[in-house]
Amino acid sequence: MPEGARLSRPLIYLAALCLFAFSAGPVFLSFLGSVIPDQALFSFPADWFGRGFTFDNYRYIFTGELPRSYEIRGANRGMISDAARQVPGSMVNSMVVALAVMAVNVVLGAPAAYAFARMRFHGRTLAFMAIVLSRLVPAVALAVPFYLLIQAMGLLGTKTALILVHSVLTLPFTVLILSVFFRRIPTEIEDAAIVDGCNRLQLFLRIVLPLSLPSLAATGLFAFMLSYAEFLFALVLSGDAANRPLSVVMASLARNVDVSWGILNSAIFLAVLPSVVLVAIVWRFIVEGILVGGVKG
Amino acid sequence: MRVEAGRGQARAAGAPATRAQRAAVGRSYGEQALPWLWVLPALALVLLFTIYPVAHTLWTSLHRVMILFPGEPFVGLANYRAALGSAFFVTALLNSLWFTLIAAPLIVLLGLGVAHLLLAEFRGRFLVRSVVILPWVLPGAISAVIWIWIFHPSWGILNLVLYELGLIERYVPWLTDPSLVRMSVIVAHVWTQFPFAAVLLMAALTAIDPQLYEAAKIDGAGRWQRFTFVTFPQIKAMVVVLLVYGALVAFTSYDLVYAMTAGGPGTATTLLSFQIWRESFSMYNFGNGAAIAFVTVLISLGFILAIVKALPSDLFGDADA
Numbered sequence: 001m002p003e004g005a006r007l008s009r010p011l012i013y014l015a016a017l018c019l020f021a022f023s024a025g026p027v028f029l030s031f032l033g034s035v036i037p038d039q040a041l042f043s044f045p046a047d048w049f050g051r052g053f054t055f056d057n058y059r060y061i062f063t064g065e066l067p068r069s070y071e072i073r074g075a076n077r078g079m080i081s082d083a084a085r086q087v088p089g090s091m092v093n094s095m096v097v098a099l100a101v102m103a104v105n106v107v108l109g110a111p112a113a114y115a116f117a118r119m120r121f122h123g124r125t126l127a128f129m130a131i132v133l134s135r136l137v138p139a140v141a142l143a144v145p146f147y148l149l150i151q152a153m154g155l156l157g158t159k160t161a162l163i164l165v166h167s168v169l170t171l172p173f174t175v176l177i178l179s180v181f182f183r184r185i186p187t188e189i190e191d192a193a194i195v196d197g198c199n200r201l202q203l204f205l206r207i208v209l210p211l212s213l214p215s216l217a218a219t220g221l222f223a224f225m226l227s228y229a230e231f232l233f234a235l236v237l238s239g240d241a242a243n244r245p246l247s248v249v250m251a252s253l254a255r256n257v258d259v260s261w262g263i264l265n266s267a268i269f270l271a272v273l274p275s276v277v278l279v280a281i282v283w284r285f286i287v288e289g290i291l292v293g294g295v296k297g
Numbered sequence: 298m299r300v301e302a303g304r305g306q307a308r309a310a311g312a313p314a315t316r317a318q319r320a321a322v323g324r325s326y327g328e329q330a331l332p333w334l335w336v337l338p339a340l341a342l343v344l345l346f347t348i349y350p351v352a353h354t355l356w357t358s359l360h361r362v363m364i365l366f367p368g369e370p371f372v373g374l375a376n377y378r379a380a381l382g383s384a385f386f387v388t389a390l391l392n393s394l395w396f397t398l399i400a401a402p403l404i405v406l407l408g409l410g411v412a413h414l415l416l417a418e419f420r421g422r423f424l425v426r427s428v429v430i431l432p433w434v435l436p437g438a439i440s441a442v443i444w445i446w447i448f449h450p451s452w453g454i455l456n457l458v459l460y461e462l463g464l465i466e467r468y469v470p471w472l473t474d475p476s477l478v479r480m481s482v483i484v485a486h487v488w489t490q491f492p493f494a495a496v497l498l499m500a501a502l503t504a505i506d507p508q509l510y511e512a513a514k515i516d517g518a519g520r521w522q523r524f525t526f527v528t529f530p531q532i533k534a535m536v537v538v539l540l541v542y543g544a545l546v547a548f549t550s551y552d553l554v555y556a557m558t559a560g561g562p563g564t565a566t567t568l569l570s571f572q573i574w575r576e577s578f579s580m581y582n583f584g585n586g587a588a589i590a591f592v593t594v595l596i597s598l599g600f601i602l603a604i605v606k607a608l609p610s611d612l613f614g615d616a617d618a
Contacts, residue, residue: 012419019411022488024428026443027435029454033446042452108339115335124332127340134347136597137354138549140570141590144357144583145350168346171339173542177497180534184504218496229436231552251438254556268439275434283430286496 027272033265034058041261057266061087067262083256086241086249087267094246095274097162098227104167105174105223106216113178114204118190128175135172143236150237157239165237166227174219181215182208217286221278228275246271358587365581376584377592380576386589388564389572390596393548395479396568397600400486401543405536407487408494412502415495433492441556444485448472448557472558475565482554482566489553490546494539501535502528534610544600549593569593 033041035053056067061084115121116128146165147156155161185208193203209216231247238244253259253267358376360369380386415426432440447454448471456468471481505528513523529536551570554560560567569589577586 009419012414012417015410015414016419016422016425019414020425020428023425023431023492026440026447026488027431029446030439030443104342108342111335112339115332119332119335121332127336130347131340131343133598133601134343135545136594136601137347137351138551138570138573138590138593140549140551140573140577141354141587141593142350144577145353146346148353149346149349164342165346168343171343175339176538176542180538181500183534215500218500222493225434228434231437247436247438250436251556254438254442264442268442271439272431272435276431279430279434280427283427286500 027269030265030268030272034262034269036262038261054262057260057262058270060263061085061266061270067260083249083253084259084263084267086244087246087253087270089242090244090246090249091271091274093159093243094228097159097166097245098224100159100163101166101170101227102220102224104163105170106220108167109171109174109219110178110209110212110216111204113175114182114208116175117179117182119200128179131172131175135169139169139232143232146233147236156237157243159243161237162227162234162245165233166223166230169230169233170223170226174223177219177222178212178215181212185211214286217282221282221286224278225275354587354590357583358591360584362583362587363581364583372584376588380585380588381592385564385567385575386572389567389569392479392565392567393569394596396483396486396550396554397544397547400483400490400547401540403483403487404490404494404543405498405539407491408498408539409536411491411495412498415499416502429495430492432488433490435489437489437552438556440485440489441553444481444488445472445557448481448485473562475562478558478562478565482557485557486547486550486553490543494543497535497539498532501532505531533608537604537608537610540604540608541601544604545597548597548600 032048034057035055036048037052037054040048040050054067059065060067064085112131116124150156150161150165153161155164189207189211190203193207198206229247231251234245234248235251238248250267250271253264359371359373361372361376362369411429415422415429435443445453450456450468450470450473453468453471455471456465459465460468469477471477509527509531510523513527518526549570550568551574554566554568555571558566560571573586573589573593576589577583
């Protein structure tokens with residue numbers, strides 16, 4: 001067990017509490033913002049909980065039924081925009097793209113990382129450097145050439161374009177991180193498999209990958225998250241509303257002054273949900289795998 | 298070749314294969330497996346989207362490419378002189394350097410602390426472990442909205458709480474004071490990035506052989522010595538990866554900070570990426586934008602070299618132990 005286990009008790013609980021508040025607090029705030037009426041939120045002196053809770057904003061996003069605050073005559077009307085109704089559809093778009101990016105990263109990245117970690121061949125260092133250093137160019141500067149390239153491929157406005165570009169952005173880090181993990185697998189295990197008659201491919205599929213499942217899941221999650229959150233290329237390359245990813249819709253909502261605070265927060269909380277579900281599934285697996293010591297062998 | 302002490306011992310005890318035999322085995326199956334086939338799919342995809350864009354950017358940086366003027370004549374280094382000579386560039390460069398030099402190490406340090414904490418035994422640790430990566434999974438636009446709400450000078454949560462607690466007399470302009478805003482955007486940026494560092498460092502920490510700690514203890518090493526002589530060398534490769542990643546992300550960052558402040562107040566949080574964007578898409582001077590982009594690449598390269606030099610590890614080396 002690493003050294004962390006040896007801190008004093010009260011200190012650990014204090015630190016854990018701070019960490020919990022720092023990580024979850026801001027997200028919890030946006031949930032509160034989505035169910036507390038705007039009037040209560042912006043009241044002065046602050047009285048957040050005096051007006052009860054409302055789920056009207058969520059109902060509007062899914063059904064188009066206007067929130068009650070919008071109907072009140074004479075009162076400070078809630079603001080509204082049709083853009084909020086694009087959120088559920090764009091979430092699906094983003095998830096499809098992100099899952100595909102995750103798959104590309106694992107399927108292409110893992111073999112490459114393994115070759116860099118364990119095989120000797122001419123040009124290995126050069127190829128490794130080329131992959132890793134490809135991410136030096138600022139994304140902003142790549143917007144125009146990527147656009148021209150995707151246009152030449154006839155993929156403008158498609159999900160495929162985003163999958164390609166997000167994979168290119170994530171693969172270098174996937175390869176870099178996985179090769180660190182693969183190198184830490186004790187060579188004795190691999191030698192034993194070779195002596196038992198495994199070839200490289202069998203060794204990789206039957207020994208190395210199962211041993212590295214937690215780190216594969218961690219890098220897969222990394223690729224998913226980067227794609228799900230990526231904004232610039234999503235904006236430049238995505239076309240009509242049907243293919244628009246979540247980050248673009250959210251950015252336009254955040255800038256739209258016609259969108260009430262409650263609706264914006266409802267959209268935020270909805271947008272967070274799929275990641276939370278994925279995290280709950282994959283994260284547990286990663287943490288357990290890490291702690292059982294999968295990499296240790 | 299770097300073989301850690303623990304592993305070396307294990308091999309001496311259990312595995313009879315000599316180095317020569319292992320090398321021979323390595324050669325034979327290495328050749329059968331055609332290493333390039335393993336690398337090529339990933340390499341081809343990355344190169345397709347690297348060579349042309351880099352060549353395009355380089356070409357643009359050497360020509361006068363403006364929407365308003367016809368023709369794209371070769372102008373040599375004029376774009377570089379014009380772009381680098383402007384006061385806006387110097388400000389943006391300093392802002393980006395400052396942002397990177399604070400944010401990247403802070404992310405790794407915080408990640409290391411969090412990784413240690415999450416590996417400790419305490420009640421409710423599963424709950425904390427589950428929420429800790431929440432910040433990392435939010436798109437930048439969303440994180441920005443949340444952090445604007447926290448830091449907002451007139452209706453932000455932070456001011457509300459501090460005021461109610463009696464810690465401040467009047468609301469603090471977190472986002473409108475040039476020196477405070479730099480701190481605010483770094484807090485938000487670190488918030489979005491530390492979980493990833495924590496996850497990878499947790500993995501690196503658990504991969505350390507516990508026998509090494511036992512041996513160090515028998516030798517009388519204190520907690521700090523155990524960290525510097527046992528823990529750190531074992532996680533160094535991961536620390537290098539995270540520093541490189543953190544520096545690149547911070548140095549070329551655009552979405553979160555821009556969404557929070559639009560580069561202001563004034564130019565207090567204008568980063569290099571905004572400057573590239575402004576030259577290219579506001580001034581329509583793509584040549585200048587590309588020139589700044591190339592300078593950014595060179596500085597990023599400098600960051601990587603500095604990190605790799607300062608913390609030598611087997612990451613880029615030839616060590617297939």
